[in-house]
Amino acid sequence: MAELKVGEKAPQFKGKNQHGEEVKLSDFKGKKIILYFYPKDNTPGCTTEACNFRDNYQILLKDGYEVIGVSIDSEQSHQKFISKFELPFTLLSDEDKKIVEDYGVWVEKNMYGKKYMGTARTTFIIDENGIIQHIIKKVDNKNASQQIRDLMAK
Numbered sequence: 001m002a003e004l005k006v007g008e009k010a011p012q013f014k015g016k017n018q019h020g021e022e023v024k025l026s027d028f029k030g031k032k033i034i035l036y037f038y039p040k041d042n043t044p045g046c047t048t049e050a051c052n053f054r055d056n057y058q059i060l061l062k063d064g065y066e067v068i069g070v071s072i073d074s075e076q077s078h079q080k081f082i083s084k085f086e087l088p089f090t091l092l093s094d095e096d097k098k099i100v101e102d103y104g105v106w107v108e109k110n111m112y113g114k115k116y117m118g119t120a121r122t123t124f125i126i127d128e129n130g131i132i133q134h135i136i137k138k139v140d141n142k143n144a145s146q147q148i149r150d151l152m153a154k
Helices: 044-055 057-062 075-085 098-102 141-153
Strands: 014-017 022-024 032-037 065-071 090-093 106-111 114-119 122-126 132-136
Touching: 014 075, 032 044, 044 057, 044 065, 044 075, 044 141, 057 065, 057 141, 075 090, 122 141, 132 141
Parallel strands: 032 065, 065 090
Antiparallel strands: 014 022, 014 090, 032 122, 106 114, 122 132
């Protein structure tokens, strides 16, 4: 799969949210989306990022954004993560890895010399017409919301 670029149409996706309901990109036609991919529920960096989106959720909504998180964790894992940290937004379960592959974020990683496949923490900002406006590959977990707002203010 070729790497996605700003200005391209975002790949259509379909996944189950934390309630087992099907969610599709087309459900958000006419809305701006923050689609953020993260490696794993309840891990330090992912929790920091999710809580930053939680703490700034009303501001992001006011700016016109829907927030959707995606990981390969199960719906049950998402339910626990949402409950534990009172997350107000949708998390999609991508256990079959279709969404992470379509968005090019399922990559080889290297930790302590051990290679493995995993999700690259990446945020896509998608406009009302489904066009990718920004791709953030170096996500600032503690300031993820402000990072997005700063980019969009340019």
